[in-house]
Amino acid sequence: MKIKVINPNTTLAMTKGIEHAAKSAARSDTQIVAVSPKMGPASIESYYDEYLSIPGVIEEIKKGEEEGVDAFVIACWGDPGLHAAREVTDKPVVGIAESSVYLASMLAARFSVVTVLPRIKTMLEDLVDSYGMQKRVLNIRTTPMGVLDFERDPEAGIEMLRQEGKRAVEEDNAEAILLGCAGMAEFADSLEKELGVPVIDGVVAGVKFAETIVDLGKKTSKLKTYKYPEKKEYVGALENFGRNQTTTK
Amino acid sequence: MKIKVINPNTTLAMTKGIEHAAKSAARSDTQIVAVSPKMGPASIESYYDEYLSIPGVIEEIKKGEEEGVDAFVIACWGDPGLHAAREVTDKPVVGIAESSVYLASMLAARFSVVTVLPRIKTMLEDLVDSYGMQKRVLNIRTTPMGVLDFERDPEAGIEMLRQEGKRAVEEDNAEAILLGCAGMAEFADSLEKELGVPVIDGVVAGVKFAETIVDLGKKTSKLKTYKYPEKKEYVGALENFGRNQTTTK
Amino acid sequence: MKIKVINPNTTLAMTKGIEHAAKSAARSDTQIVAVSPKMGPASIESYYDEYLSIPGVIEEIKKGEEEGVDAFVIACWGDPGLHAAREVTDKPVVGIAESSVYLASMLAARFSVVTVLPRIKTMLEDLVDSYGMQKRVLNIRTTPMGVLDFERDPEAGIEMLRQEGKRAVEEDNAEAILLGCAGMAEFADSLEKELGVPVIDGVVAGVKFAETIVDLGKKTSKLKTYKYPEKKEYVGALENFGRNQTTTK
């Protein structure tokens, strides 16, 4: 099967890392295609970045339909555009935050998230609440490092995660740690060994969940919420989004 | 004061209607500027449309900074891009859904929303929950009519709203009716008379709340969640969003 | 328009302060009438005081009907008698706690309240929950000072608010501060400057929301919950409450 992993930001070095993580988790007969959108931000660290990454994500989903993709993974821990992505295709689409919390809840009774800048705490709190996980998530721990700081200085990154992960275990009593950014996959194994609790990277979780749903032959429900978008005109820089739509009408 | 009312869709006839409603509610010394974005969908009836309307909305917010705008109203009942808009400016930004539910809760103990197509019910449920109104909102009633159907055939529109409004009062015991689309302002008064309960149009509510916040001299908190976006590169059709940013760095 | 601001306690010096705050926020064509009830407690710092302030509040609402009042503001951060007030008049009635949390949620993603004695914490927690704001309110911070202590010793008062406000910002990560007592209006501006986040006084918020609702021509829904009280006999010291009622029968 073919799974398209979309890194919603446009930093290709990070996409490479995500691709690596995805391939290491995928089955040998699963083809991983990892991409960044053709438009959007270099990293996602605010509502602004998140919303502006979505057009590019949707475009990649739409292209995926023609590319014979069987399932999609949105590889950013805000799950940007997830619900819209489910509208434009009937192939399964999973987010890495979503996959992380569901996976974690099958391994641990309570857990914490460790992520990037403090400003995204509210965004992630509301996200995990939307997945019904408010009681299970003990804390969203942020760091002073941005998304690309983890790319640029992985040593500082792992040190920061180690520190916050330890505090999550000791102060929150977190029974698992969720890495709240798609660029942290490489740190998961060593952290897990050090911390002694499951450390969950969303990219690998998302890829495996995508494989699972394809194996089960399931597709997104097209009954109501996730029907194909209504056909209509789009103008300006986003004009193409109104064209060649697979739509309900 | 100058209030910019942004109709997130690109249907100018609808923007005209919104402008008319906004002006009729604004104080004589309030200048209303009603616009549609330069890019995006002709109407918003799905997550797809909603997310794709946001870049255009943000662009209008940013332009507003240079235009000397004192406050912004996002005039679509999904409040698209509201949190991002609060990041790019320190001027108050209010959504019409948000304004509607807060206003309604000061007039009625329980209420229902009447809106467009069934597919957006989930979206609106999650939205009113995010405002803490899950207990007060009895029902989100949808109609078979799309956003622009109400523009094209106002007579059918009012008839549909009358019918669902009546059922909201009789079956839900709704003590107020919220019109769940920016293009329904013109119907509010006659519906209110017929139904005997407050009928709330979000555009006028949003404009008045915006005036109030400006009068109070309040600005959006820039401490954490709504800080200016981090400065970074944007590529492709959205390249401009990385340029000339008012940012934290 | 004429807005009656009811300070539910009987301390006229405090009513003067509230009147001053209300007038400073009101439009020039808005007439502010600030009163204390003819019966009740000198301050409200318990359920006991709160409930016993309500008969006096209701009396003032009823009188307001004859005085040509267009809207009412209940100026105590427990919103005492708010729902009953909405029964005895069809003019809009807003509470200052209610107004504060709705206003704050349009300016900040998360916030804390700073108020008087520790014993009222439970009362205020339950109140903000009833407005659906449990997720947004990070903390109700109390001080060892009572309501009238803030009147008697404003210097100690501002110092106390400064201290708790600072802890709210630093420890709670509050993005706005709500002053949880009607007698704190005078401190709002200097606190806002010092703390660097919106500081919200409920009296001015309430007055502006009242103006807004009158401007919109909206009245309280009389369909069900807020119908006029059933006509019936009242005895004893409250005998008058059964007389000359505007009632449903």
Add this chain to the structure above:
Amino acid sequence: MKIKVINPNTTLAMTKGIEHAAKSAARSDTQIVAVSPKMGPASIESYYDEYLSIPGVIEEIKKGEEEGVDAFVIACWGDPGLHAAREVTDKPVVGIAESSVYLASMLAARFSVVTVLPRIKTMLEDLVDSYGMQKRVLNIRTTPMGVLDFERDPEAGIEMLRQEGKRAVEEDNAEAILLGCAGMAEFADSLEKELGVPVIDGVVAGVKFAETIVDLGKKTSKLKTYKYPEKKEYVGALENFGRNQTTTK
């Protein structure tokens, strides 16, 4: 022991009925004193009536302190003034709504309330939510009959309860029925036989819970929320409430 049962309304015929129910449930060595306040409404059917009944209720609690009362029952299904009552005495105070829902939840997984006029539905919904029973209470069923209609025409009353009780069992799948008014005790037994599920009258539940708490030697916590009210001046018709207070200072 001596239990004072306070019917918060001033209709003595109803107080008699409540006294009868209380005595029939009390142990032989429990002395029941049933009273109505000296001031307030003839019945409670709105927020207005509810709040205006509270001063009279509090007065009776305070008198009870001198009368050697061991525990108090507030015998109206809105539990008016319950939290204030717990402030003015350290003797246990229980409400009949509170007692009913806790008792019911030890007998049935899900249940419905049958009560008087439609207008009080919101009030009772918010009340049962405040006791954490939102998931257990399936429905608050109202009837077109007021409180005193049940006194005046018990035959119509029982018929109405039978009808709504039956619908609660058949349509809501209620596994117990709670009689949502203090004047319905006399109907409980025959309804229980007919409906085949527990039918709970709050007055007898409240009296037995009060006995239990006295037996256990427990008193209301005076640490924080329920401390004695702060000593202060009261004016006007409620002047006495500031006098001879048992207070914290």
Add this chain to the structure above:
Amino acid sequence: MKIKVINPNTTLAMTKGIEHAAKSAARSDTQIVAVSPKMGPASIESYYDEYLSIPGVIEEIKKGEEEGVDAFVIACWGDPGLHAAREVTDKPVVGIAESSVYLASMLAARFSVVTVLPRIKTMLEDLVDSYGMQKRVLNIRTTPMGVLDFERDPEAGIEMLRQEGKRAVEEDNAEAILLGCAGMAEFADSLEKELGVPVIDGVVAGVKFAETIVDLGKKTSKLKTYKYPEKKEYVGALENFGRNQTTTK
């Protein structure tokens, strides 16, 4: 009346202590029968122990039917098997955790639980949530001592409870303390004196609630959730559970 108090663990010394507490609280005309099951764990400190205690508890409930028991108390602070117990008998069954939280909520606005090992915190959190008490319970405080450590070394036990109880009052602002284990009854009185807030032992609370429900002549609803189990075959070590069932068929 005859109340059977079931200590779900098989440590008879602890059952003796529970019997003592139960008898000290029961009325003189109440016969207390305290037992341990014939099978199961020596103490309950995990989901494992809890579930494995349930067959023994159910067996004791069933025997109670023949022994002329009027009501049952399940004396472990996890309320093991409570819902199943309500299926196999129509006599009232109360759990001591359930009784504790309902009793506490009639005495205090907010409270904390002090219990045994850290590992059961999740279990107790989910339990109090299931009783709707998430807002009232401020904290579940655990200790490094197991259930039988409190039996073996009561002096260390009381010291531990004193310490955590004090922190509950000072740090959580708990207005009552709930002893989260059936073997702590003996410590309740002295702790209450020291801490100055109600200290609630579940065994005595459960016994008194059981007496109350018997006095009221109420039985468990057999309409739906708590119907007698369906008759069916059981095999292996639990074979007897399929025999001589009082069942619906």
Add this chain to the structure above:
Amino acid sequence: MKIKVINPNTTLAMTKGIEHAAKSAARSDTQIVAVSPKMGPASIESYYDEYLSIPGVIEEIKKGEEEGVDAFVIACWGDPGLHAAREVTDKPVVGIAESSVYLASMLAARFSVVTVLPRIKTMLEDLVDSYGMQKRVLNIRTTPMGVLDFERDPEAGIEMLRQEGKRAVEEDNAEAILLGCAGMAEFADSLEKELGVPVIDGVVAGVKFAETIVDLGKKTSKLKTYKYPEKKEYVGALENFGRNQTTTK
């Protein structure tokens, strides 16, 4: 890998069906071992049956440790003993209800469950709530058929599911249907075709999730809630549960 699928009831014909479904979903290199416990009920249709199935389930988990099992699936839609199972092994254990709701929430915005007898509705409601799915699950639809009726008369079974599934789609607007019993796998495909929405059988979902977690090399967190049970004596018919324990001490 080796996955042990435990049908918690002792009806081997049903275990065969579950094995068939599991094998059809498993990868070719996954070995499925499907068993029924050596003790317990022939079917699970009450709290009684559910709790009494748990000792047998736990025994099978423990045996699995010696059998070289890599992961466990508990194949009953009440997920009996799930938390205890996670204590006795560090291999992943998933429940089929849990798997179903997480899978469904990646395919559909809102869904309903169709299951056996009405009496288990409360049990399943509380279960899906414990997974945070209260907002997504629109309805738990029951049928007059018991678990084994579906085995005995599959034609009546499919007809019943078809009927309730249709009502779920039409009346609840369910966008997916969850089959709320392990014995319904065989009906899933034809129902999905007829109803036009995803129809989810928990057994196949559980098996695939188990494979995924094994692939990811993840194990249950042993930090706190799911630590191995404390070592202790067990007596009577369950005596073996105290022996040869893998425990924390």
